[in-house]
Amino acid sequence: MENKLSEAESKGKRKYNVPAVDSAFKILTLLSRKKFNKSNLTEIAKATSLTPTTCYRILQKLEELSIVRYDKGSKRYSLGPYLVVLGERAKENLFDISVILPYLEGLSEQTGLTTFLVNRIGKKRSTILAKVEGEEFGINVSVGRHFSVVDGAYGKCLLAYMDEEESDELLRMNDGLRKLSEQEIIELKKELPTIRKSGYATTFGEYIEGIVGVSAPIFNNGESVEMAIAIIGMTAQLKDQDIEKMGEKIKGVATEISMKLGGYFPQ
Template sequence: MKNLEKPTRKYSVPAVNTAFRIITLLSRKKYQKSTLTQIANALDLNPTTCFRILQELQGQSIVKFDEQSKRYILGPYLVVLGERAKEFQYDLSIIDPYLEKMTRKTGLTSLLVSKVQSDRTTIVSKVEDENFGVKISVGRHFDLLDGAYGKCIMAYANQADTDYYFNTSDRVLNSSQEELKALKNELLEVKKNGYAISYDETIRGIFGVAAPIMNFNDHVDLSVAVVGMCAQYKVEELQPIIDVITEYSTEITYEINKRYKEM
């Protein structure tokens, strides 16, 4: 299908590509502390080439080498880069105060979630309740359809992005026709209602309520959500939380678009 074709890249810089692959690998929990051999094997790299790139990354504080364990981890300068990127890209000066309000009102963990690839989302920012907040790591990746936050982003995706995901995702391709129909109907309901719910789905015992954040083109790459334990609420008791999320997502959307118009 024509829509599934990806544009051909004109230029390729192997060392840059390999460096990014190494950084991405070390960001995964399974490989967060890895030896040279583990990294080279996981990425099918020549060990000498892998070592040279790791040395350069280490010199820039992008990765750090632990002499005692002989393992590499992500370096401290990525923290600086990550904070700068979040500040510039996600209007956190606007959104973070709303996450704090959501947590205060609900007593639940509040999240800002972004689409980062054609089929993935990641946690960009969070505020956890001191007593009952669900613990979740910033930077954790999920499948695009995982959680209420992913459903919100998927429900507002354009047709080309939707077709690409539905034609390439193993999760969708392995679904039955009945499951696929139910999923499409659920996404239509999410867009109609302006919010999504997941209950005991992606992570057992956890529920989530999310609403989209629209940019000036009415495009959705971000959603805000609260997550909690199913033991705290039944599905039929979630309406007050839905009201909070939809109210604040609307306010965030307004404030972000107002800022862009003033630029």
Template structure:
């Protein structure tokens, strides 16, 4: 069963706005960076006429751009303006970036900041890439709340019913068997007790991750920070030492963010 909170949020949804946001998110993905109306409508299961009207409205505000020679849509220039203004107003980014830089400097791993987007999505909003043999990532890339060690940080504070709801939707990088869902439930206890999560090639072959949650309230996780590495560089047990570093950074960030309010 869905939680009461999820039902209430859905009750107040505005389909046109939700569809517009889904279009913008779709165009932010490399695979769909230049797409026709038909491609967008098919990918999002939208009526083509409805999709076209929304694209026309977004184009008026320069949030999408129509490429006449290709008959395709892409993201528009005004999103750059909005992005820059958002960075100026998001005080927490100025707090978090030095921690990412320090973690990358001390570990030689790429560090990222992941922010929750809606109920079941997260996105990379900042990064510091390791200079030597580091993992390359794209700011703006979206994932499911069930993906990777950063996703586990968002799942851990939820109740079991909510976690199972997201895991059984099978919208992430991997699908989960009943046995894997039970294993994840046991992992939740480790995350709550130790303050960090580790993955080691389970979601993307060859990649490992160490993440810790950033709390904006007593049990509210809106962000997480993660170190990403190639599994060929480290044994899994070695990552626990890095987990302590990430946890300490996340705790410090959480305290400083709470003091902003």
């Protein structure tokens, strides 16, 4: 049995559906959002499309494990204290973050802008793993905030290094910060080869009005890109030549990080 499992894993066939785990993760993700950080059973069940009975059972178990907290007075649930422990342990074991954080600090110090590290999560989402706020015109970006994998300059970086079939599928879903028109999707697809060639991606107010973003991919030891670093600032305070210089700068930093992490560089 063990040999069969090992063989399946080596072929990348670890696609098992575990509804309770999926549902628990949906609940925790929901409670991590500011809008739902203190929610009652009805709100959680509705937002996660779970039946109240199923939702209640999962919440009871998560509460027992101190992964969620229940306030008897307000009858609302929130994230629990044991997640703090798990988060700290994860940070200690994530070599990537310890390597990357000093680079983010250096970029913020040099540019005065907010820098952050984005990691892809699952098929459709990405999240901010770390950030350093700039002194000049820092923008508030919350660690742990989730986005569509296609959003922003960092989304462009992730899309540029996906298989065309996968990137097309994600663009067809069109569930980002704002809906893209058919023409915008066509233009974005045309831009992806240029991003691969230049080594960085930019946005200028098209995803969030007034915000400019510059991002570069971090290559892991496989052939995919799961992480990107990014700089964000205000469109009113940055010119085209500034963005180009930042693109080259962040590309150089991302290259150094990739080399330290033993990254694979596509030809």
